[in-house]
Amino acid sequence: MADVFQAVAQILKALQESSTAVWFTTVGIILLGVATIVANMAFGRKPEDTPGGMKGAFFTCLFVGIICAVTGPSVALYKELWNTQTELKKRDIQVMSTADIRRRLEDNTRVRFVIRLIGYNSTDPKGLPIEKVQKLGPSNQLYSFVADYEELKGRTVAEALTMIGNQKDFDRVTAIIFPLPRRKDNNDSGSFFYPANARGLLQVIRLVESQIGESERYIKSDTFNSDQLKNLKSVGRNTYPIRAPDKLYADYCPLVAKFFCSGSGIYRSRDLIGQLYDDWHPLGFSQKNPRQSPCSIPEQQFCAFSGWDKAYADFEGHFGARAFLIENLDVNAIVGRTMIDFTDLRNQRIPEIALPVPDPSVD
Structure with missing residues (x-):
C-alpha cells in the first residue's frame, strides 16, 4: 500500500512541476465536473424528454474531460522521464584514458x-x-x-x-x-x-x-x-x-x-x-x-x-x-x-555498478 501512495505522490509532484500538465489536468477536472452537473440535471428524465443539447454537452464534456484528465499526468510523467534521461546522459561514465x-x-x-x-x-x-x-x-x-x-x-x-x-x-x-x-x-x-x-x-x-x-x-x-x-x-x-x-x-x-x-x-x-x-x-x-x-x-x-x-x-x-x-x-x-x-556488443557498455566495498587486506 505504501508503494501506491508513493507512486501517487510522485505523479502529483510531477504535475506541480509542469504547467502544461497542470492545464490539461485542470481542464479535464472542470469538464468532468460539468459532465457530472449535466448528468444530475438529466437524472430522472426520460431519454425522449432530454434535450439534444444536454446530451451533446454531457458526452462532449465527458469525452474531452477524460482525455484531458489522462493527458495531464501523462505529460508530467513523460517530462519526468525525459529529464531523467537527460540527467543520466550528463552522468556518463568517465572512461579511463x-x-x-x-x-x-x-x-x-x-x-x-x-x-x-x-x-x-x-x-x-x-x-x-x-x-x-x-x-x-x-x-x-x-x-x-x-x-x-x-x-x-x-x-x-x-x-x-x-x-x-x-x-x-x-x-x-x-x-x-x-x-x-x-x-x-x-x-x-x-x-x-x-x-x-x-x-x-x-x-x-x-x-x-x-x-x-x-x-x-x-x-x-x-x-x-x-x-x-x-x-x-x-x-x-x-x-x-x-x-x-x-x-x-x-x-x-x-x-x-x-x-x-x-x-x-x-x-x-x-x-x-x-x-x-x-x-x-x-x-x-x-x-x-x-x-x-x-x-x-x-x-x-x-x-x-x-x-x-x-x-x-x-x-x-x-x-x-x-x-x-x-x-x-x-x-x-x-x-x-x-x-x-x-547481446549488442557495439552499443552496450560495461556499466558502472554498485559493487561491495573491497577487502582492505588485499594488497
Whole structure:
C-alpha cells in the first residue's frame, strides 16, 4: 500500500512541476465536473424528454474531460522521464584514458575489482551463455586471465574485448565482475592473483607445475639461481613494477618468450594456464590489434626494455589494458559477483555498478 501512495505522490509532484500538465489536468477536472452537473440535471428524465443539447454537452464534456484528465499526468510523467534521461546522459561514465592505464601498469596500481569477458556466438552449441558459466575459464585451467574492471568500464563491450586483445568476432558476451577476494592465508604463497608480466607468469607456471611430474615441467630445478628464487617467492604489490634497467626482467623475459612460443601440448602447464595469444606482452598488458606475432620477433627485440616512454611509443595505438592471472574460481562461490549477458556488443557498455566495498587486506 505504501508503494501506491508513493507512486501517487510522485505523479502529483510531477504535475506541480509542469504547467502544461497542470492545464490539461485542470481542464479535464472542470469538464468532468460539468459532465457530472449535466448528468444530475438529466437524472430522472426520460431519454425522449432530454434535450439534444444536454446530451451533446454531457458526452462532449465527458469525452474531452477524460482525455484531458489522462493527458495531464501523462505529460508530467513523460517530462519526468525525459529529464531523467537527460540527467543520466550528463552522468556518463568517465572512461579511463590510455595514459592513466599506462600509469597504472607502470606503478602496478592496486586492483580492487576484476572483470572476465567470455565471448561466444549465439549459434555455437559450445558457447557459454550466462546460465552455463560455472568457472572463470575452461574447467581444465588452473589460472585464467582477467582485467581491471576500472580500466574497461564505460567502454562498449566490443571495445573492451579489443582492449583485452580478443580479436574474434563474437555476437554475445558473458561478463563476470567481482571484488578481488582476499588471499587464502597471510603468507606470500597464499596469493592467487598475479600481474601477467614476465615475472608474474613465471610465478604462475611454478605454482601450476608443482602439481605435475618433474619430467613434464618447463621450469627445472636448476632454471633459477638463489636470488631469482627469492624474488619469485615474493608477491607483494610493490615487487612487480618494472624499472629500466631491470636485470631480472632481462632474465625472466626470454624464459617466458620460449614458453609462450612453445605452443599447446609441448609443456603440460601451457594448457593449465589461460590462453596466451599474440596480444600478450611480457610487460603485463594486452595489445589492441597486435601488428605481428611475438614469436616472429627476435627474442632480443621482443624482450627489449629501455624505459616506459620508449615502450609506450613502440605500442602507440596498440596499447590495451593490463592483464592479470587469477585462480580459475568457481563462479557460484565468488562473493559479490555481478554477471551480465551482453547481446549488442557495439552499443552496450560495461556499466558502472554498485559493487561491495573491497577487502582492505588485499594488497
